[in-house]
Amino acid sequence: MxxxxxxxxxxxxxxxxxxxxxxxxxxxxxxxxxxxxxxxxxxxxxxxxxxxxxxxxxxxxxxxxxxxxxxxxxxxxxxxxxxxxxxxxxxxxxxxxxxxxxxxxxxxxxxxxxxxxxxxxxxxxxxxxxxxxxxxxxxxxxxxxxxxxxxxxxxxxxxxxxxxxxxxxxxxxxxxGADADVTFGIAGIENAAGNSLSRDPVLLCGIADPSRFASDVAASGIRATRTIALRDHDRRLRRILEALLRDGEQVVITEKDFARLPPELQNEHAVFIARQRVLVxxxxxxxxxxxxxxxxx
CATH class of the missing domain: 3.40.50 (Rossmann fold)
Incomplete structure (x- = not known):
């Protein structure tokens, strides 16, 4: 800028x-x-x-x-x-x-x-x-x-x-690899049934720092086809997620975004949660x- x-x-x-x-x-x-x-x-x-x-x-x-x-x-x-x-x-x-x-x-x-x-x-x-x-x-x-x-x-x-x-x-x-009091990373990426990804997913997030989420997911070994970053608490997330699922995509989202989904979307086999690990x-x-x-x- x-x-x-x-x-x-x-x-x-x-x-x-x-x-x-x-x-x-x-x-x-x-x-x-x-x-x-x-x-x-x-x-x-x-x-x-x-x-x-x-x-x-x-x-x-x-x-x-x-x-x-x-x-x-x-x-x-x-x-x-x-x-x-x-x-x-x-x-x-x-x-x-x-x-x-x-x-x-x-x-x-x-x-x-x-x-x-x-x-x-x-x-x-x-x-x-x-x-x-x-x-x-x-x-x-x-x-x-x-x-x-x-x-x-x-x-x-x-x-x-x-x-x-x-x-x-x-x-x-x-x-x-930084020396820190608290380190954050991805503990695992699974859907609600405990299954792993079968192909490269789309990342979808409505959080304040999507770049850190994307880099953490990449560091876990997942190669995303693209990242869709929305505003924190963005209400459009559900609508965009449903459109991605209709297109046959597998989608990785944050725990926070997963928490606000209705049960029918939480249980979708193509919705995967990146669970965060906190080490102190x-x-x-x-x-x-x-x-x-x-x-x-």
Whole structure:
């Protein structure tokens, strides 16, 4: 993108940041901390594609392994596909419940004491959540210039808009070989019946970072004929998927996109799910254990 094309977007990003700061100052002032439940916020500066929901699923399992009892997971009501994906991933865990809410702060206080731990998936921008252990997923250095913000860049806020997190975890894709606290990759690609692909598929995704999805699938050994990338939560995904199936294509989609499909499409033999693997280093696990111990809960 040349300078003349980028300049209007940079100006819009500066306006966005001014509105962001005003909104937080007026509407999202730090609230009261919870009195009984431990509160965890999992987030990222990125608008999407950071792996927050898969990491949330891993983290809930980790809390259970560390002896946590009842756990509530809070997802934003607008991201129903993420909530549904977490329900599917955590369905076998007793005493874990996933909630969709338009107000994480209010819901966390309503649930305070009913659960040992409350985990907010993508709650990083809700500055009302005082007293939380913030776990931030970083794929790059935190942004320090407004030109990095939407719509000019891929970030929702800057480093100066937040206090230092309790834990900042360096992230990478498994196939890059990068030294990271958390690595993400493809654990396997199968349809609902557990069958593997029989030919080169089409990749279809409605997520914020389709390029990472495509590179992760390629690194797993799958050679796609093409990639159809839609906006995050794009409602056209079902219609496009049905058209691809009528054309006889085999289609690989993300777990999040799969979660929002109706049962008849989930059970289609030509629909394949790329299941994501989350690997966390021992040093990161130790930091999470220490942070939990410091809550005294």
């Amino acid at each position: 040349n300078t003349l094309t980028r300049f209007p977007l940079t100006c819009l990003a500066a306006c966005y940041h001014a509105a962001y700061r005003l909104h937080h100052r007026l509407c999202l002032k730090p609230g009261q901390p919870l009195q009984n439940s431990s509160l965890y916020v999992i987030g990222s500066f990125r608008i999407g594609g950071a792996g927050k929901s898969p990491f949330t699923a891993w983290f809930v399992r980790f809390l259970r392994e560390q002896g946590a009892g009842r756990i509530a997971v809070l997802c934003h009501a607008k991201a129903r596909d993420e909530a549904q994906m977490l329900r599917q991933r955590l369905a076998q865990l007793p005493q874990v419940q996933v909630f969709s809410t338009g107000n994480r702060y209010r819901t966390a206080h309503e649930l305070d004491g009913e659960f040992d731990a409350i985990v907010c998936d993508d709650g990083f921008e809700d500055t009302r959540l005082s007293g939380a252990i913030v776990i931030r997923l970083d794929w790059e250095d935190p942004p320090v210039h407004t030109e990095s913000l939407v719509p000019a860049g891929m970030f929702r806020s800057m480093a100066t808009d937040h206090a230092a997190p309790a834990i900042a975890l360096r992230c990478a894709s498994t196939h890059t 280093s021992d040093s990161a696990k130790n930091a999470l254990i220490a942070a939990r111990a410091n809550t005294g809960r």
